[in-house]
Amino acid sequence: MKKNNSHTSGKAVLEINDLYKGFGELKVLNGFNLVLYEGENLVMMGKSGSGKSVMIKCMVRLLEPDSGNIKILGKDISTLSHQEMDKLRTEIGFLFQGSALYDSMTVRENLEFPLRRHTDKFDLKDTDELVMEALKNVGLEHTVDLMPEELSGGMQRRIALARALILKPKIILYDEPTTGLDPITSKEIIELMKTIQDKYNTSSLIITHDVDCARVISNRMILLLDGINYVEGTFQELSSSEDPKTKAFFK
Amino acid sequence: MSKSLNFYSNLRTFFEEVGALARFAGRYFREVFSPPFEFRELISQCYNMGNKSLLLVGVTGFILGLVFTLQSRPTLLEFGAVAWMPSMISISIVREIGPVIIALICAGRIGSGIGAELGSMKVTEQIDAMEVSGTNPFKFLVVTRVLAATLMLPILVIFGDFIALVGSAIIENIKGGVSFQLYFNQVFDALEFTDLLPATLKTFFFGFAIGLVGCFKGYNSKKGTAGVGEASNSAVVYTSMLLFIIDFIAVFIADIFY
Numbered sequence: 001m002k003k004n005n006s007h008t009s010g011k012a013v014l015e016i017n018d019l020y021k022g023f024g025e026l027k028v029l030n031g032f033n034l035v036l037y038e039g040e041n042l043v044m045m046g047k048s049g050s051g052k053s054v055m056i057k058c059m060v061r062l063l064e065p066d067s068g069n070i071k072i073l074g075k076d077i078s079t080l081s082h083q084e085m086d087k088l089r090t091e092i093g094f095l096f097q098g099s100a101l102y103d104s105m106t107v108r109e110n111l112e113f114p115l116r117r118h119t120d121k122f123d124l125k126d127t128d129e130l131v132m133e134a135l136k137n138v139g140l141e142h143t144v145d146l147m148p149e150e151l152s153g154g155m156q157r158r159i160a161l162a163r164a165l166i167l168k169p170k171i172i173l174y175d176e177p178t179t180g181l182d183p184i185t186s187k188e189i190i191e192l193m194k195t196i197q198d199k200y201n202t203s204s205l206i207i208t209h210d211v212d213c214a215r216v217i218s219n220r221m222i223l224l225l226d227g228i229n230y231v232e233g234t235f236q237e238l239s240s241s242e243d244p245k246t247k248a249f250f251k
Numbered sequence: 252m253s254k255s256l257n258f259y260s261n262l263r264t265f266f267e268e269v270g271a272l273a274r275f276a277g278r279y280f281r282e283v284f285s286p287p288f289e290f291r292e293l294i295s296q297c298y299n300m301g302n303k304s305l306l307l308v309g310v311t312g313f314i315l316g317l318v319f320t321l322q323s324r325p326t327l328l329e330f331g332a333v334a335w336m337p338s339m340i341s342i343s344i345v346r347e348i349g350p351v352i353i354a355l356i357c358a359g360r361i362g363s364g365i366g367a368e369l370g371s372m373k374v375t376e377q378i379d380a381m382e383v384s385g386t387n388p389f390k391f392l393v394v395t396r397v398l399a400a401t402l403m404l405p406i407l408v409i410f411g412d413f414i415a416l417v418g419s420a421i422i423e424n425i426k427g428g429v430s431f432q433l434y435f436n437q438v439f440d441a442l443e444f445t446d447l448l449p450a451t452l453k454t455f456f457f458g459f460a461i462g463l464v465g466c467f468k469g470y471n472s473k474k475g476t477a478g479v480g481e482a483s484n485s486a487v488v489y490t491s492m493l494l495f496i497i498d499f500i501a502v503f504i505a506d507i508f509y
Contacts, residue, residue, distance in 0.1 A: 060383050086385040100380035104368075114384040117287075167384075 010037040013171055013203045014059070019068030021054055028054050029065070030227030036171070041197060041204045043214040045249050046224030052207045055224070056173050060092060061085055073170065090118050093164030093172040097179055099156040101148040107159055108144045111135070114167050134162040138192060154185035158192065165196060174206040178213050190216050211250055223249060275467045279397055282390050289395050296399035300361050304407055311356050312411035315348065316340070316418025324426060333427060337434050338441030340419045345442060346450050349412040351498055354457040357404060358490040362465040365396050366486030369469025370479035378470070393470060397462035404458025405451055449505035456497050464490045
């Protein structure tokens with residue numbers, strides 16, 4: 001494994017140590033390690049089927065790893081009860097690849113959904129204000145009473161981003177945020193992610209195939225190959241690498 | 252050789268599925284009594300399943316009453332027993348035919364609807380999104396739907412039975428000149444508490460089976476959009492089979508006690 005020196009500082013908000021995950025005979029993650037620092041935008045790239053989505057799902061316990069250790073905001077998630085994990089999840093925003101908006105609910109209900117379930121964190125009478133603030137952040141206040149099916153793919157992605165942000169999380173996980181979008185909409189989403197990161201100082205882990213997205217948004221990058229973090233570094237370091245496997249990602 | 256292997260493989264899959272369904276039911280019972288309770292969603296599901304099924308159940312019940320009376324009338328006439336028509340129809344409909352037919356109709360409407368809805372939510376990661384937002388999707392989606400189906404089916408069956416008796420009374424009025432008052436007097440004379448209690452109790456189990464199997468198939472659906480259709484379809488098939496098994500057990504137990 002080749003490892004470049006990474007430019008990191010600050011407090012670690014997410015740590016993964018020696019993570020293994022397989023499905024029967026198929027071994028997807030083979031001792032994967034990662035640290036995400038406070039206020040950092042960490043981009044992870046890897047081939048399709050390399051285990052990026054599996055890894056990100058292990059982080060929120062949508063999947064249980066075979067072995068290894070994941071610490072989020074200093075808490076080892078494998079030791080948390082369901083209730084404790086649900087509470088921790090309010091500190092983590094998750095943008096799904098396909099937006100995953102609740103299609104039987106309006107945009108307002110989609111955004112209210114997490115708020116109504118975490119009244120310990122927010123007052124219900126502030127719901128309207130919080131919904132409108134989240135929509136303003138993504139520039140879609142006018143869609144508040146529309147159904148998801150009435151929105152374009154790009155708009156759905158932005159609403160999903162607003163929903164991921166509504167609980168004011170400390171960490172946001174992006175699972176291929178620009179996949180399936182045209183170049184102009186992709187650029188808008190990337191700009192939006194940057195703006196949000198600047199405004200709320202969130203730490204972001206972005207899984208993407210989009211080199212432009214990685215170039216614009218990353219403070220640091222990881223290439224996931226054969227279930228391990230093959231190489232780490234800044235975009236400039238990795239994109240100018242002579243290693244053939246690393247180079248292949250930037251062609 | 253390969254045929255017997257195939258048979259054992261199918262048998263094994265069947266028992267694995269039964270085991271998974273039993274575990275799913277176990278989780279339901281663990282979660283149904285523990286807070287937080289999703290009352291808003293429960294009310295919404297009761298409305299969806301109950302109110303929106305009324306027309307279908309009403310039409311089915313009405314036609315059932317009409318046809319059953321029309322078909323039985325010539326035979327009873329032949330034996331000079333046409334005066335027994337209200338008693339015979341009411342006992343048959345209330346004790347057996349009404350609950351089973353209406354439950355089968357609801358398995359088609361409610362069971363397949365739940366299977367398709369949850370299946371679609373599963374493949375589009377909406378269930379994952381719910382979990383990630385710190386909500387227990389099992390409690391929000393499964394517990395509310397199973398409970399709503401369990402509560403609504405008895406009401407739908409009682410409504411359907413009544414409409415079926417109205418349909419039967421109309422035929423008797425047209426063909427035999429029996430007044431509605433006389434018809435319903437005979438109906439209530441014939442029906443006893445022991446007819447109503449087991450018939451109503453078993454409809455709670457019918458509702459539970461419809462909700463549980465629909466949720467189980469939808470919640471565990473795989474293979475993308477094809478899996479959604481499969482979940483919806485198999486929810487109806489499995490529920491229909493389960494309804495007959497429950498009916499047999501209910502009749503068997505009722506026979507012992509009454």
